[in-house]
Amino acid sequence: MAVLSEQAAGGRPLGIVVGSGAARIWGMTGAERLRRMFVRAGLEPAGAADPGRAAVIARGDWVIDESLLKAVAQRPATVLVAPGGVPVAAHAAAGQGPAVAELMAAGAAPAGLKVLDPEALSYNEALRKKEPPVLEPLTEANVRAVEARTFQGSYKGVTDIVTKYAWPLPARIVTRWCALARMTPNQVTFVGFLLVLAAFWLFWVGEYGWGLVCAWIMTFLDTVDGKLARVTLTSSKFGNIFDHGIDLIHPPFWWWAWYVGLQQTGQLPPDAGLMLGIILIGYWVQRGIEGVFMRRFGFHVHSWRPFDSFFRLITARRNPNLLILTPATLLGAPGYGFWLMGAWTAISLAVHVVQLAKAFMTPRDQVVSWLSR
Numbered sequence: 001m002a003v004l005s006e007q008a009a010g011g012r013p014l015g016i017v018v019g020s021g022a023a024r025i026w027g028m029t030g031a032e033r034l035r036r037m038f039v040r041a042g043l044e045p046a047g048a049a050d051p052g053r054a055a056v057i058a059r060g061d062w063v064i065d066e067s068l069l070k071a072v073a074q075r076p077a078t079v080l081v082a083p084g085g086v087p088v089a090a091h092a093a094a095g096q097g098p099a100v101a102e103l104m105a106a107g108a109a110p111a112g113l114k115v116l117d118p119e120a121l122s123y124n125e126a127l128r129k130k131e132p133p134v135l136e137p138l139t140e141a142n143v144r145a146v147e148a149r150t151f152q153g154s155y156k157g158v159t160d161i162v163t164k165y166a167w168p169l170p171a172r173i174v175t176r177w178c179a180l181a182r183m184t185p186n187q188v189t190f191v192g193f194l195l196v197l198a199a200f201w202l203f204w205v206g207e208y209g210w211g212l213v214c215a216w217i218m219t220f221l222d223t224v225d226g227k228l229a230r231v232t233l234t235s236s237k238f239g240n241i242f243d244h245g246i247d248l249i250h251p252p253f254w255w256w257a258w259y260v261g262l263q264q265t266g267q268l269p270p271d272a273g274l275m276l277g278i279i280l281i282g283y284w285v286q287r288g289i290e291g292v293f294m295r296r297f298g299f300h301v302h303s304w305r306p307f308d309s310f311f312r313l314i315t316a317r318r319n320p321n322l323l324i325l326t327p328a329t330l331l332g333a334p335g336y337g338f339w340l341m342g343a344w345t346a347i348s349l350a351v352h353v354v355q356l357a358k359a360f361m362t363p364r365d366q367v368v369s370w371l372s373r
Contacts, residue, residue, distance in 0.1 A: 011044070011053060012042060012043060012044045013043050013044070013053065013054040013055055013056055013073065013091070014043065014044050014045075014046040014049065014050060014053050014054070014055040014056070014097065015034070015035065015037075015038025015039075015041070015043035015044060015045045015046065015055070015056050015058070016046055016047075016048065016049050016055050016056070016057045016058070016097070016101055017030075017031045017034050017035065017057075017058060017059075017060040018057055018058070018059055018060065018101055018104050018105040019059040019060050019061040019062075019104075019105055020060045020061060021060065021061040021138055021139065022140065023138045023139055023140045023143045024143070025063060025138060025143055025146060025147055025150070026147060026150070026175075026176065026179040026231045026232050027179045027180045027182070027232070028232065029060070030059075030060040030061055030062065030063065030138050031060040033063070033233065034058050034060055034064070034069075036232075036233040036234070037058075037064075037066050037069050037070075037233060038056070038069075040066070040070075040233060041056075041066075041069055041070045041073040042073065043056055043073055048098075048101075049092070049097030049098045049100070049101045050097060051094070051095055051097065051098055052094055052095070053094055053097065054076065054091070054092060054093050054094050054097070055091075055092050055097035055100070055101070056069070056072055056073050056089065056090070056091050056092075057089065057090050057092060057097070057100055057101045057104050058072075058088065058089040058090075058104075059086075059087075059088045059089070059104060061137060061138055061139075062082070062086075062088045062135070062136065062137055062138060063134055063135070063136050063137075063138045063146050063150065064080070064088055064089055064134070064135060065118075065133030065134040065135060065150075065153065066233065067121060067133050068080055068089070068116075068118060068121060068133050068135060069089060071116060071121050072089045072090065072091050072116065073091065075091060075114070075116065076091050076093060077091060077092075077093060077112070077113050077114060078090065078091050078113055078114045078115070078116050079091075079109060079110055079113040079114070079115055079116065080115075080116045080118065080135075081109065081115050081116070082118070082135050083135075085109070086107060087103075087104055087107070087108070087109040087110065088135065090104060090110055090113055091113075092110070092113075096110075100113075118132070118133055118135050119132065121133060133153070134146065134149050134150050134153055136149070147172075147176065147231075148172065150231050151168075151171075151172045151175065151227060151231055152168070154226070154227045154230035154231055155168070155227075157303070157309070157371055158300065158302045158303050158309045158312045158371070159312065159313075160312065160313055160314070160315075160317055160318075160319040160320055161313040161314055161319070161320065161323070162219065162319040162320075162322075162323065163219075163223055163319060164313065167220060167223045170220070171220065171223045171224050171227060172227075174220075174224050175224050175227045175228050175231065178224065178228050179228060179231065179232050183228070184228075184234060185225045185226070185228045185229035185232075185234055185235065185239050185243075186225075186236075186238070186239050186242060188221055188224055188225035188228060189221075189222075189225045189239065189242055189243050189246065191221060192218045192221040192222055192225065192246065193246055195214045195215070195217055195218035195221070196218055196246060196250045196254075198211075198214040199211045199212075199214040199215040199218065199254060199257075200250075200253055200254060200257045201257075202214060203254055203257035203258045203260075203261050204257040204260050204261055204264075205261060205264065206261035206262070206264050206265040206267075207261075208258075208261065208325075208329045208334045209329065211261075212322065212325065212326055212329060215254065215322060216322065216326075219318065219319055219322065222243070222247065225239075225243055226243065247318075248287070250318075251283060251317070251318045251321070252279075252280050252283050252284070254318075255276070255279045255280065255283075255321070255338075255341070256276065256280065258325070258334070258338055259272060259276045259338065261334075262334065262335050262338060267334060267335040268335055269335040269336055269338060269339040270339075271339070272335070272338065272339070274342070275338060275339055275341075275342030275343075276342070278342045278345050278346050278349075279316075279341060279342050279345050282316065282345040282346060282348065282349040283316070283345065285349060285352075286315070286316070286348060286349055286352045289301065289352045289353065289355070289356050290302075290352075292356065293355075293356060293359060296359070296360075297359065297364070297367050299369045299372075300369075301352070301355055301356070301359070302315075303369040303370070303371050304355070304359065304367065304368075304369060304370065305370055306370055308355060309370070309371070311348075311351060315348045315351070315352075316341070316344050316345040316347075316348035316349075320344075321341050321344070321345075324337055324340050324341045324344060325337040325338070325341060328340065
């Protein structure tokens, strides 16, 4: 990477903020937000340019998508220009930092630098979607609109139906409350973890109504913690492992506890043991298929074709399964809901097996995410 080569030559490039404003986004000033981005991009935040060091200079009165700033950090002798011709970030070589910083502060484009097109950098591999990155001036008048854009930009392009359609508005409100309260994503994840345990116990003793309340709140907080980490630029390796580890492990335990609760309340449906086996084995085999596809092709199976992305909305994961169990429980038939969840898991597993088989029968260079085209 370009940043690494510059480190070897003369230390990490500096990260310099020019320009400022009073508006705050997610509880941060524009300058504070940029300093967090500098650290995450491998730069050394500094108060002023050093003639002997390369530097990435960015305007603190603009909201720059993190992917755009990283692109500038990785590309020496470049300048990022917003629509309308305003230079918002530049990567200056050693000896040019002070002059470039002065020009950027005045709103003038430095000469001799390659102009980066924001639209050409629009695919986000981590979030599996192609979307115009956020690049907006930060003012008191538009801060809420910019927050809405950065929040929407933090959503994965491929997810389940609840996360995609039900949670965005309430999650944005709660995420903002958490950001203003200076809550960390890991604190939100820990509350979610306590709710995982509560739901497990309540399902185990057959208290399905209260268990579903805990489960749904947990799924909501599972959206909030990730969005809070992304919009406040506070994600970490530990937080990622903590959050995704909980997400990966807890669903089978919930479904097992649901089965035990049915036993204790005398509501086991026919073939309940078979359905439990299908649910547990089906869950892990589907996750294994996703891992094999990722290892082989380098992207998620649900990003391959439009159908795969559609099926991710409803595939037998936690939230779609809760959509089956909840109405069944409200109708007084938690056992019937469990049976339906088992049947849907079997169908979802069959779809995943076909997906993987078709991918391996397709020439490898033709297995490309439709979201990156």
